[in-house]
Structures are given as C-alpha cells and as structure tokens.
Amino acid sequence: MLQVNGLRVAYGGIQAVKGITFHVEEGEMVALIGANGAGKTSTLKALARMLDSAGGSVRYRGKEINRLPAHDLVREGIALVPEGRGVFPRLTVAENLEMGAFIRNDKSEIVRDMAHVYDHFPRLKERETQLAGTLSGGEQQMLAIGRALMSRPKLLLLDEPSMGLAPIMVQKIFEVIRAVAAEGMTILLIEQNAKLALETSKRGYVMESGQITLTDESQALLHNPKVREAYLGE
Amino acid sequence: MSNMFKMPGMQKYPVVGLILVAVTLAALPFLVAMTGGQAWVRILNFAILYIFLALGLNIVVGMAGLLDLGYIAFYAVGAYVWALLASPHFGLHLPFWVILPIGAALACCFGVLLGSPTLKLRGDYLAIVTLGFGEIIRIFLNNLNAPFNLTNGAQGITRIDPLTIGDFSFSAQSSLFGIDFSGPMKYYYVLLLLAIFVIIVNVRLHDSRIGRAWQAIREDEVAAKAAGINTRNVKLLAFAMGASFGGIAGGMFSAMQGFVSPESFSLLESIMVLAMVVLGGMGHIPGVILGAVLLTALPEALRYGVEPLQHMAFGRQLIDPEALRMLVFGLALVLVMRFRPAGLWPSPERRRELAEKEA
Numbered sequence: 230m231l232q233v234n235g236l237r238v239a240y241g242g243i244q245a246v247k248g249i250t251f252h253v254e255e256g257e258m259v260a261l262i263g264a265n266g267a268g269k270t271s272t273l274k275a276l277a278r279m280l281d282s283a284g285g286s287v288r289y290r291g292k293e294i295n296r297l298p299a300h301d302l303v304r305e306g307i308a309l310v311p312e313g314r315g316v317f318p319r320l321t322v323a324e325n326l327e328m329g330a331f332i333r334n335d336k337s338e339i340v341r342d343m344a345h346v347y348d349h350f351p352r353l354k355e356r357e358t359q360l361a362g363t364l365s366g367g368e369q370q371m372l373a374i375g376r377a378l379m380s381r382p383k384l385l386l387l388d389e390p391s392m393g394l395a396p397i398m399v400q401k402i403f404e405v406i407r408a409v410a411a412e413g414m415t416i417l418l419i420e421q422n423a424k425l426a427l428e429t430s431k432r433g434y435v436m437e438s439g440q441i442t443l444t445d446e447s448q449a450l451l452h453n454p455k456v457r458e459a460y461l462g463e
Numbered sequence: 464m465s466n467m468f469k470m471p472g473m474q475k476y477p478v479v480g481l482i483l484v485a486v487t488l489a490a491l492p493f494l495v496a497m498t499g500g501q502a503w504v505r506i507l508n509f510a511i512l513y514i515f516l517a518l519g520l521n522i523v524v525g526m527a528g529l530l531d532l533g534y535i536a537f538y539a540v541g542a543y544v545w546a547l548l549a550s551p552h553f554g555l556h557l558p559f560w561v562i563l564p565i566g567a568a569l570a571c572c573f574g575v576l577l578g579s580p581t582l583k584l585r586g587d588y589l590a591i592v593t594l595g596f597g598e599i600i601r602i603f604l605n606n607l608n609a610p611f612n613l614t615n616g617a618q619g620i621t622r623i624d625p626l627t628i629g630d631f632s633f634s635a636q637s638s639l640f641g642i643d644f645s646g647p648m649k650y651y652y653v654l655l656l657l658a659i660f661v662i663i664v665n666v667r668l669h670d671s672r673i674g675r676a677w678q679a680i681r682e683d684e685v686a687a688k689a690a691g692i693n694t695r696n697v698k699l700l701a702f703a704m705g706a707s708f709g710g711i712a713g714g715m716f717s718a719m720q721g722f723v724s725p726e727s728f729s730l731l732e733s734i735m736v737l738a739m740v741v742l743g744g745m746g747h748i749p750g751v752i753l754g755a756v757l758l759t760a761l762p763e764a765l766r767y768g769v770e771p772l773q774h775m776a777f778g779r780q781l782i783d784p785e786a787l788r789m790l791v792f793g794l795a796l797v798l799v800m801r802f803r804p805a806g807l808w809p810s811p812e813r814r815r816e817l818a819e820k821e822a
Contacts, residue, residue, distance in 0.1 A: 279685060303691030311689060317682035328679055331672075332691035373686075380691060 230255040230415055231276075231384060236285035236295075238271040245271040247439035248285060253384070258406075258416040260426040260447060262460060263436035269419045270312050272436070273388050276417075277309040278302055289384070303332050308382035312389050314369040316376065318362025322353055325361050325372055329379030339379070346375040349405050367398030374405065385409070385416045391425060403429055423460035427451045435460075488655060492648040499767075504647040508719060510759040511654040512712050517739040517755040518665050518748065519708030524737065525746035526674060527701035528681025530590040532733055533577070533597025537706040539604060539728035540573050541566040541713020543614060546723045549624035552615060559626050563714050570710025571703045573600075578702035582695055585684075597733050604725040619724025626653060626718040634721070650719055657715070661708060665748050668704070677701055678746075742799055744806030753808050761795070762788050 231253040238246035246268040253259045263269050274280040276287060278299040287295040289305060297305070317325050326346060330339045347354040350371045356364060361372055370390055377385060390406065391399040399422070407429060410416055420426035427433050427447040435443040435456060443455065450456050495503045520534045544566035548557045577596045581589055608616030625634035625646075633653060634646040668674050676697045679687040688694055717723050735758065743754020769784040799807060 277689065279688065298693070299688040300691050300693045303689070309689040311685050315683050315686035315689065317679055317686060319682055320678065324675075328675065328687075328690050331676070331679070376686075376690070 230290060231417065232286075232288040233276070234286045234288075236272065236275060236287060237283040238268070238275045238280060239283040240271075244283070245439055246275065246282075249436070249439075249441045251434050251441060251444070253415060253417050255415055256413055257432065258410045258418060258430040260418045260420060260430035260433040261436055262420055262423040262426050262433060264460070265421065266438075267436040268439040269421075269436055270388055273309070273312075273386055273417070273419050277307070277311075277386055279309070279311075303380050303382075306381075306383035307386065308377035308380050308384070309386045310370075310373045310377045310388060310390065312392065314366070314373045316361040316364075316369050316372050319360060321358050321360055322364070322372060323357045325376050326353075326379050329376035332380060342379055342381065346378055349378075349408060350375055365398075367394050367402065370394060370398075370402055371405070374402070374409075378409070383415060385414055387416060387418045389419055389421060391420060391422045399425065423456065424451070427456075492651045496645070496648065501645055501647055503763075504645065504651060505719075506760065506763045508647055508650050508654055510756045511651070511658050512716055512719075513736065513739060513755040513759045514658055514752050515661055515708050515712035515715075516736045517743070517751045518661055519705045519712070520736050521705075521740050521746065521748070521751045522665070522668065522677070522708070523701050523705040524740055525751065526669065526681065527677040527698060529698065529701060530586060530593070531702075531705070532590045532594040532730070532737065533600070534593075534705070534709060534736055535728045535730075535733040536577075536597040536600035537570040537573060537709030538713040538716065538732070539600055539725075540570045540706075541710030542717045542723045542727070543604060543620075543713070544569055544710070545714040545717035546620040546623050547613075549718075550620055551622055552620050556624055559628070559714075559718070563711060566714040567707040567710040570713070571707040574702040574704075574706025575699055577706075578699045582698060594730065594733075597728075597730060601725050601728050604728070614725075617725060619722060619726070621722050623717050623721045623723065625721065626650070626715075633718075647719075650715075654715060657711070661711075662748065662752070669748060673697065673700065738796060742796065742806055744809035747806070747808060747810035750806050750808035750810070754806070757807070758792075762792055765791055 233252065234250050235248040236246060236250075237244065237248050249268075249272065251259075251261070261269055261272065271280065275282040278294070278297060282295060285295070286293055289307065292305070294302065294305065294307075302309075317328060320328065323343070326343050327339070330342070333339055347357075352368055353371055353375060356368065361369060364372060374387070374390070387406065390402050394402070403425060406416065406418070410429075416430075418426055418430055427450050430447045433445065433447045433450045434441050435450070443450070443453070445453065451461075492504050492507065495507055516534070516538060519537070520531065523529050523531045523534070545562050547553055548555050548562045548565065549559075550556075577593065581592050584592060604614045605617050607614040608618075614620070625632055627633065631637075633649045636643065636645050637649070638644065676687070676692045679690060679692055680694050680697060684694055716727075739754040739758045740751050741754075742758065743752065744750025765788045766784050769782075769787050770780060773780050773782070803809075
C-alpha cells in the first residue's frame with residue numbers, strides 16, 4: 230500500500246533522513262522504532278507532506294504522493310496524528326471530531342463515525358462539550374486519534390502516541406490502536422517505546438541516525454540480541 | 464442565524480425584542496442630536512464605520528488568528544478609491560455603486576498581496592511585516608504626487624463627492640415626510656443598513672465551513688492541514704475578506720468627510736481598530752461591535768467632557784484634553800486587560816477557557 234524508496238530529508242545542510250526504503254502492506258501494522266533523533270519523526274513528517282523531502286519517492290496505492298500538498302493526502306485516505314497531539318485546544322471535543330471530518334459532507338455517516346470513535350474512547354464521550362485544551366495529555370492523544378479516524382482513512386500515521394503519557398494511559402491508548410488495527414486499518418506506528426511498539430505491530434524497522442539498520446517480523450526483533458541491547462535495556 | 468446574539472429576554476419575545484431594537488436604532492440619531500447636537504451624530508456614524516473595520520479585522524485576527532498591525536491600509540485603499548473616482552482631482556464623478564465595489568475589490572487585491580508573502584509567518588513576525596505594509600501604503604499615499612500626481616501627496620484630496628443616489632444627496636439637509644433630516648443623519652441610516660449587512664455576513668461566515676477552517680488554523684496549523692484544510696487558500700481568504708470590509712468602510716469615510724489625506728491612516732489607527740477587537744472580545748462578533756462603539760464614543764466623550772469639568776473644578780484648563788484623552792484611554796485598556804482578559808464581551812467558549820485555566 231505504501232512504498233517508500235530512498236527517502237531523504239534535510240534541514241539546511243544537515244541530513245536527518247539519509248535515503249530510507251521501506252513498505253507497508255494493506256491491513257498490517259508496521260512499527261518504525263529508534264532512539265531520539267534517529268529521524269523517525271522527520272520521516273513521518275515527510276510522508277505526511279508537512280515537510281518537503283530532499284529526494285526519494287513515496288508511492289501510495291501506486292500513486293506518487295511525494296509532491297502532493299499536505300491537505301490533499303486526507304482525500305487520498307492518509308491521516309496523520311501529529312507528534313505532541315495536535316488537537317484544536319479552543320474547540321470542544323465534539324468540534325474537534327467534526328473538524329476531522331472536514332473533507333466529508335455525508336452528515337449521517339459522520340454522526341455514525343463519531344459514535345464509533347466514542348465507542349473506542351468512552352472517556353471522550355463523557356467530555357464531549359469540554360474544550361480540548363483542558364483535557365489531560367492522554368485524553369488529548371485519544372482525541373487526536375479519534376479526529377484522524379473521522380476522516381475515514383485507509384492508512385493511519387501515528388507519531389509517538391505514547392509520548393509524555395502515564396504508563397496506564399499508554400496501555401489504554403495502545404489497546405485502542407490494536408482494536409483499530411483489528412478492524413482492518415493499515416497503520417504506520419512511530420515509537421520510541423520499542424517494546425510496546427514491537428509487541429503491538431506485525432513487522433518493524435529499526436532506525437539509527439537517519440538510516441534503517443534492521444528489519445524483521447516484530448516478534449523476531451523483540452528477540453534479536455542487538456535490539457534487546459540497544460532498545461530494550463538489556 | 465447563530466445564537467450568539469440571543470439574550471435572556473429575547474428568547475421569550477423575539478418579535479417584541481426585535482421591534483424594540485429596530486425602533487431604538489431608527490430613533491437613535493434624533494435622540495443623539497437632541498442631547499449632543501449634530502457633532503454627536505457624526506461620532507455615531509464613525510462608530511458604525513469602526514464597527515465595519517473592527518469586524519473586518521476580527522476575521523483576520525479573531526477568527527483566523529493572524530495578527531495584522533497594518534489593517535488600516537485597506538481602509539486607506541477604499542478611501543482613496545472613492546476620492547480619486549469621485550472628485551475634481553481627476554474630474555471623475557462615478558456613482559457609488561461603481562466605486563464601492565471597485566474599492567472593496569482593490570482592497571481585497573491588496574489583502575492577497577499582503578497575505579501571499581506572509582503565509583509562513585505567524586505571531587510577532589507576521590505582526591512586524593503587516594505593520595511595515597501599513598506604513599508602506601501610507602508613505603506611498605504621501606509621496607505619490609510626483610512624477611505623476613496620483614494622490615496629491617500630503618495635502619490630500621478635497622471636494623470629494625458625497626454619497627448621492629439619483630438626485631438625492633446624503634450630505635445636505637432635507638426634509639422627508641415633514642421631518643428634517645440633517646446630512647449626518649441621512650448617512651447614519653445608510654451606514655446602519657450597511658452595518659446590518661456586514662454583521663449578517665460576518666455571523667454567517669463565522670458559522671460556515673470557512674469559518675471553521677479559520678478557527679482550525681488559528682488553533683493548530685499542522686492539525687488543520689492534517690484535517691485536509693488548504694491552509695494557504697484559507698489564510699489568503701481571511702486576508703481578502705477582512706480587507707474588503709476595510710475597503711467599503713474607507714469609501715464611506717471619503718464620502719462622509721469630503722476630504723482624505725494620508726494622515727488619517729496612521730499606525731495609531733491600526734492599533735485602535737486592533738484594540739477594539741481585543742477589548743471587545745476577540746473572535747466574538749457582538750463583543751467586537753461593543754468594542755468598536757465604546758472605543759469610538761469614550762474618547763470623544765472625554766474630549767467633550769473634560770474641558771467643562773476642569774473649568775468647573777479649577778476655574779481654568781490645567782491639562783490639554785487631547786493628552787488626558789490618551790492617558791485615560793491607555794489606563795482603561797490596561798484595566799480591562801487585567802480584569803477581563805478575554806475582553807468585555809467574550810464568546811462563551813473563551814470565557815469558559817479562562818475560567819477553567821484559573822480553576
């Protein structure tokens with residue numbers, strides 16, 4: 230579904246992503262793990278067209294999307310949950326979700342999808358009329374995921390959903406990510422929390438200073454001595 | 464229509480409330496003329512002009528969250544379009560229904576012109592660029608009397624045609640149905656109609672898809688893009704719409720005054736309009752209207768009130784009213800921002816947000 234070839238990202242003269250190649254098949258969850266500064270978020274930002282890449286190609290369902298404007302990707306079926314949440318703080322929870330359906334105008338379907346998001350996150354239903362800026366970090370992350378789902382994506386890009394959250398909240402969020410994946414959603418997950426990401430995903434890529442150094446089935450990576458040493462603290 | 468204008472009493476008797484408001488607005492110039500004379504009717508008219516300006520700027524600053532310190536430039540564009548197309552300066556005397564749309568359209572073009580290079584700027588950076596833009600326009604107006612005399616420089620343009628519809632002039636005194644209407648009074652009714660139109664457009668915009676897109680980019684640009692909003696076009700649209708309201712207000716200003724010069728479009732004016740938006744309640748249309756009326760009327764009230772008061776208290780004038788006016792004005796701004804940071808009449812969401820933050 231997504232085929233990335235030799236993608237490069239540079240900030241001024243510094244290369245953050247040095248030509249990486251990976252792919253995501255329809256219906257699978259793929260994790261991209263790595264330490265701080267490995268270039269994971271730059272990769273995702275370039276995929277979502279929030280950043281201009283310095284080279285390489287990104288093909289999505291056979292179509293080159295590396296030059297499309299960011300706002301067109303949603304129409305193609307790609308939804309980004311940006312790093313650090315990215316909710317609209319001065320809109321209510323319900324308004325945030327409605328904003329996620331900005332490109333759609335099938336009113337009754339939107340209402341149904343909203344109910345579905347609330348099924349995933351009962352907590353959001355309770356806080357429906359509250360301003361998003363007043364939610365807790367975990368609730369904001371839930372809202373960001375819910376908002377992305379409201380565009381009915383085919384491919385969901387998640388940027389560090391566990392960042393800065395309490396362990397109990399991280400568990401809750403990953404439960405929902407698993408549930409969404411079980412419904413058949415294709416997901417590319419970017420995570421620092423390697424253990425959690427690999428336990429959740431089917432396949433994984435390990436990124437180190439702008440390059441992909443290792444790839445395998447997630448279960449195998451979990452038992453790979455290199456990964457265990459570098460990312461699982463053993 | 465949105466429910467933002469609903470007040471407790473209005474819900475029960477909407478028709479009665481509406482009639483009451485209409486009668487008050489219709490009778491207002493007569494009441495004002497009786498108590499304060501024609502000068503106050505003129506001030507009333509300026510208050511309405513400032514409502515246009517404040518609502519226009521509210522689109523840019525309040526809804527889309529783009530801090531614009533050069534907004535008065537669009538007012539200037541509208542004013543000069545009227546002045547050039549309806550005065551002896553070029554010998555042109557086009558009717559209002561030609562000039563006003565041209566003024567609005569040209570201001571709109573200038574809005575896009577300002578918007579396009581600043582698309583990637585936010586906050587302080589955007590404020591500096593827009594401030595520069597406002598000054599550029601003013602300085603151009605000041606100096607475009609050579610090599611070709613376009614604006615007549617600092618002397619400005621005089622003997623501008625008033626608003627006329629057919630043979631009916633809005634500047635002279637006339638009597639209709641046995642009632643005497645002065646020039647400013649007639650302008651008041653035109654402005655009032657225009658104001659109602661502008662307010663309806665603003666309310667509709669606020670609740671529209673575009674309005675929601677503006678709020679989204681104000682809140683978080685990355686998230687807005689991720690939601691599929693074309694942030695570039697939506698921002699340009701905010702600049703363009705805001706500017707055209709400024710252009711219309713400028714045209715009416717020219718017609719009312721009969722004279723324009725670059726002096727009327729200084730940075731202080733931009734800041735004044737911004738203060739109206741912020742003081743009233745950013746992004747909340749009734750609040751912005753209140754801010755515009757208060758900030759137009761209060762300084763004038765001080766100007767007219769301070770002199771007799773000083774004479775009464777000290778027997779002579781101690782402080783120049785002009786100086787005192789700015790002093791009191793500044794103090795009022797500080798106090799409002801300290802005690803009502805969301806503005807005098809903020810939107811319910813804003814008020815709740817601040818309440819929740821303090822809790």
